[in-house]
Amino acid sequence: MRPSISDVAKHAGVSTATVSRVLNGSNSIRPHTRDKVQQAIDELGYTLPENNNAPKLFGNKLVMVLVPNIDNPFYSGIVKGIESTAKENGYAVILTNTQGESSLEKHYLDLLKQKQVSGVISLTPMMTQQTLPDEIQKLPWISCSEYNPESPVPYVSINHKQAAKDAVLYLVSKGHERVALVTSDSNYLYAQQREEGYRSALQDAGIPINEDYIQAMGDIDFPLGELAARRLLTQPEPPTAIFAVADMLAIGVMKAVYQMGKEIPKDIAVIGFDDLPLASMFIPSLTTIRQPTLDMGKTAMKMLMKKMAGEDVTSQIIHHTLMVRSSAK
CATH class of the missing domain: 3.40.50.2300 (Response regulator)
Known part of the structure; x- marks a missing residue:
């Protein structure tokens, strides 16, 4: 006999309503409870x-x-x-x-x-x-x-690698040789490919890659961009430009730059990625890669x-x- 929702609920030690909410993808279920229900589903083959x-x-x-x-x-x-x-x-x-x-x-x-x-x-x-x-x-x-x-x-x-390469080569064309990367989580293909584009651009330009200039932050939350910028700008030889793999990170970078008493782009140039509506609203407005999301x-x-x-x-x-x-x- 194939297992029922009641069987799953009994196996997981929860109500049938809870199992139903998990099956419907409800965000009201605690992660621990969802894991228990999913384990019961897997074990029973529901x-x-x-x-x-x-x-x-x-x-x-x-x-x-x-x-x-x-x-x-x-x-x-x-x-x-x-x-x-x-x-x-x-x-x-x-x-x-x-x-x-x-x-x-x-x-x-x-x-x-x-x-x-x-x-x-x-x-x-x-x-x-x-x-x-x-x-x-x-x-x-x-x-x-x-x-x-x-x-x-x-x-x-889009071609994430080429887009990132375009951004970094643009910075190089403006005379920047100390270019940093603020990235997110390698579980995302875009993060992997954008880092590849960053590395490829510097290699093509004959610029040695400084691993200390690569900040992997695990996500794209605004405060992580701030943290990454503080780490970069307090290095003995800080970068003159920062490429962030997402606009939210780039905006966090810009906030930290100003809080540290530096000017954009006079002291440090910043490029983001995505072209969120916020990108053109900031002063200075954010240079970024536009993804044609629509x-x-x-x-x-x-x-x-x-x-x-x-x-x-x-x-x-x-x-x-x-x-x-x-x-x-």
């Missing part, structure tokens, strides 16, 4: 029943978008693009905040297999996507921004519709732009 009659409010026109951190403003542009194209074609979009948890992704994969949703667009980290089974390639699932390069799952993204979202939704129609889908790389502003002139 899956959604084939005859699951959960109401399909939009028939077979419901698309799920998996976002690793809904607080990150970068994702809003992509989601707007997805929603715009979805609405034009009669689809509804449901947003889920995965917080980088692979167990939630596997649950949403079950929903897709059970046809509770028509398709999935995933914005989650590469390392999370690597835990998904190979069968995902046969399902209507598209990766956007982040993707697993070893997976056949179609994706839309187009990325629209393209991802168009690719998903083709996949849902059984058509072959090819991955796409969309062009980036270096937005030169006051922080690095």
